[in-house]
Amino acid sequence: MDALFSQLFAGVSLGSVLLLVALGLALTFGQMGVINMAHGEFMMAGAYTAFVVQHVVSNAGLSLLIALPLGFLAGGLLGLLLEATLLRRMHSRPLDTLLVTFGVALVLQQLARDIFGAPNVDVRAPAWLQGAVLDTTIPKTRLFILVLAVVAVSLLALALKLTPLGRRIRATVQNRDLAEASGISTTSADRITFFLGSGLAGIAGVALSLLGSIGPTLGTNYIVDAFLVVVVGGIGQLKGAVIAAFSLGVVQATFEYSTTASLAKVLLLVAIIAFLQVRPQGLVALRTRSLA
Amino acid sequence: MNPALKTWAGFGGAAVLLFAVAPAALSDFRLNLLAKFLCLAMVAVGIGFAWGRGGMLVLGQGVFFGLGGYLMAMHMKLADAGPGGVPDFMLLYGNGVLPGWWEPMRSPVVTVLAILVLPAALALVLGYAVFRRRVRGAYFAILSQALAAAFALLLIGQQTVTGGTNGLNGFRSFFGYDLADPLNKQTLYYICAGVLLAMVAGVRLLMNSRYGELLVAVRDQENRVRFLGYDPALIKAGAYALAACFAAVGGALFTPVAGIISPADVGVVPSISLLIGVAIGGRATLLGPVIGSIAVSWAETGLSERFPSIWTYFLGGLFIVVVAFLPNGLASLTFRRRPSPATGKQTQPATSVDLPATSGGHP
Numbered sequence: 105m106d107a108l109f110s111q112l113f114a115g116v117s118l119g120s121v122l123l124l125v126a127l128g129l130a131l132t133f134g135q136m137g138v139i140n141m142a143h144g145e146f147m148m149a150g151a152y153t154a155f156v157v158q159h160v161v162s163n164a165g166l167s168l169l170i171a172l173p174l175g176f177l178a179g180g181l182l183g184l185l186l187e188a189t190l191l192r193r194m195h196s197r198p199l200d201t202l203l204v205t206f207g208v209a210l211v212l213q214q215l216a217r218d219i220f221g222a223p224n225v226d227v228r229a230p231a232w233l234q235g236a237v238l239d240t241t242i243p244k245t246r247l248f249i250l251v252l253a254v255v256a257v258s259l260l261a262l263a264l265k266l267t268p269l270g271r272r273i274r275a276t277v278q279n280r281d282l283a284e285a286s287g288i289s290t291t292s293a294d295r296i297t298f299f300l301g302s303g304l305a306g307i308a309g310v311a312l313s314l315l316g317s318i319g320p321t322l323g324t325n326y327i328v329d330a331f332l333v334v335v336v337g338g339i340g341q342l343k344g345a346v347i348a349a350f351s352l353g354v355v356q357a358t359f360e361y362s363t364t365a366s367l368a369k370v371l372l373l374v375a376i377i378a379f380l381q382v383r384p385q386g387l388v389a390l391r392t393r394s395l396a
Numbered sequence: 397m398n399p400a401l402k403t404w405a406g407f408g409g410a411a412v413l414l415f416a417v418a419p420a421a422l423s424d425f426r427l428n429l430l431a432k433f434l435c436l437a438m439v440a441v442g443i444g445f446a447w448g449r450g451g452m453l454v455l456g457q458g459v460f461f462g463l464g465g466y467l468m469a470m471h472m473k474l475a476d477a478g479p480g481g482v483p484d485f486m487l488l489y490g491n492g493v494l495p496g497w498w499e500p501m502r503s504p505v506v507t508v509l510a511i512l513v514l515p516a517a518l519a520l521v522l523g524y525a526v527f528r529r530r531v532r533g534a535y536f537a538i539l540s541q542a543l544a545a546a547f548a549l550l551l552i553g554q555q556t557v558t559g560g561t562n563g564l565n566g567f568r569s570f571f572g573y574d575l576a577d578p579l580n581k582q583t584l585y586y587i588c589a590g591v592l593l594a595m596v597a598g599v600r601l602l603m604n605s606r607y608g609e610l611l612v613a614v615r616d617q618e619n620r621v622r623f624l625g626y627d628p629a630l631i632k633a634g635a636y637a638l639a640a641c642f643a644a645v646g647g648a649l650f651t652p653v654a655g656i657i658s659p660a661d662v663g664v665v666p667s668i669s670l671l672i673g674v675a676i677g678g679r680a681t682l683l684g685p686v687i688g689s690i691a692v693s694w695a696e697t698g699l700s701e702r703f704p705s706i707w708t709y710f711l712g713g714l715f716i717v718v719v720a721f722l723p724n725g726l727a728s729l730t731f732r733r734r735p736s737p738a739t740g741k742q743t744q745p746a747t748s749v750d751l752p753a754t755s756g757g758h759p
Contacts, residue, residue: 139534139538190716198534199453199537200720202537203715206715207715207716207719208715210711210712210715211712211713214705328538328545332538335535365549365553366552366553366554367553370550373543377522377525380526381529384530384531384535
């Protein structure tokens with residue numbers, strides 16, 4: 105029973121990390137069809153923000169609280185810059201955005217290497233996040249990330265559902281042309297979406313800095329998994345990403361438990377391809393009349 | 397000039413360059429380097445076909461490159477170990493027992509067949525399964541990329557049978573020929589050059605065939621092709637399989653030329669890096685991918701040794717500038733001024749792939 109529980113928690117925890125990483129992607133990919141390979145590097149920017157903040161504010165608890173909004177800003181501003189300079193002229197060819205943003209990712213990685221050095225650096229977790237929860241084996245940092253992911257999703261979902269801005273974003277996702285014809289500025293909706301999505305990457309980066317040391321390639325390790333979450337979840341709605349992230353986390357943890365970590369990745373991919381045979385649009389698909 | 401004539405003139409020029417000029421002008425070391433670039437260019441030819449002509453953004457060609465390379469490496473390791481022998485690294489990392497699936501690679505014939513058939517068959521099955529359910533565009537790109545990531549992880553994780561991070565290296569002979577002999581190295585270069593030219597000629601024939609026309613039609617208007625009664629999934633899977641086969645052959649030749657194949661050659665980043673040469677040369681052209689890929693490899697060796705940091709900025713910048721502003725590659729700069737109907741067809745933007753009406757999830 106205990107083994108089962110800790111196994112389950114490992115899966116849920118992995119799922120929450122994936123969710124945090126993929127949430128921003130679900131937003132930018134779903135909204136604009138942009139495949140942002142630099143999303144991982146925005147995470148890295150968030151993680152290094154936590155590192156820098158800790159240099160200035162030595163109190164680990166305080167620095168974490170400062171780093172979260174600053175990381176959001178760091179990621180968001182980078183995203184805004186990317187959107188305004190490059191992506192807005194590439195609306196008609198979403199596939200090409202993948203390669204362009206990969207170039208951006210390469211540049212950002214090398215920038216981090218030149219500024220902070222190639223070796224990984226550590227961010228100290230505050231005292232109240234060290235150790236395990238009560239008398240279980242669950243690390244407090246993992247629980248914190250789980251809570252953070254849930255809060256981030258809830259806030260985002262509420263914002264999309266209730267605010268006028270969220271309505272505009274959803275309208276743009278569902279039917280860009282009609283939204284534009286109804287007087288919604290899709291350009292500004294795009295820009296704000298990209299800011300939010302990239303900012304979430306920054307927050308994910310800050311969270312990841314609690315789990316281990318951070319380096320220039322932090323983003324590359326997560327980006328593929330994050331995209332898989334979005335593919336399985338289906339685009340256009342957050343619900344899909346949430347279910348997909350936790351399912352993938354639990355499934356991968358289960359595979360890892362019964363085989364090895366590397367084999368688990370391959371099995372997971374096979375499972376995803378099999379799943380797409382059944383539901384090619386992902387778990388939660390937006391119903392449209394366009395030709396599939 | 398007649399476009400067909402022009403193509404074959406370019407082809408002849410390339411043949412002269414590869415077979416006469418390069419061996420005379422380059423040192424043994426440089427020639428071996430060029431052979432390595434030619435192997436990567438083989439992958440590029442396949443990418444050009446699948447991506448430029450077929451509109452499939454193949455992000456995981458490293459998988460097939462690696463399959464070919466590892467199959468060849470397995471054979472060479474076994475040949476070096478002698479009959480009944482076990483490769484040195486297995487004694488080092490594992491229990492020294494040869495796994496059963498290594499056994500067939502003792503035979504050179506089986507190895508060559510496996511290199512030609514296995515990756516292509518894998519791509520055909522995967523491609524058909526995915527395309528049949530109309531998974532395409534970005535989704536397909538992401539899946540192919542995940543494939544590369546998983547394959548690299550698998551190779552690293554199974555150290556006792558794959559050599560792990562170090563990969564397979566230290567080969568002494570290639571089908572019985574001593575690899576230390578410069579003359580054999582030169583022969584290897586000629587083989588690479590010949591295979592590459594054969595691939596280019598093959599793609600040229602395919603491009604102008606009925607199948608080539610269908611492929612472009614699927615790229616530009618998949619639904620219309622479906623309405624006409626064709627199966628776009630099969631057409632696309634075929635091009636994907638061909639690209640996989642080319643990548644595998646490239647990998648198989650790369651291994652003896654470079655003397656090593658490792659997970660660093662097959663993962664996500666090397667797989668995407670293979671694309672940039674194709675993008676620069678012009679993805680939908682015939683010779684563009686070859687020239688672009690060789691040029692990028694050449695620039696990489698020249699720059700990355702002396703200024704590793706600047707090279708990464710340069711590569712990133714190339715991706716950004718070429719894809720964002722010159723989607724048809726540098727070839728579009730020269731062809732733009734004379735858009736004759738025939739060449740115009742070949743330099744047609746491959747960018748109409750994702751018309752709003754066909755982009756699936758993005759209505």
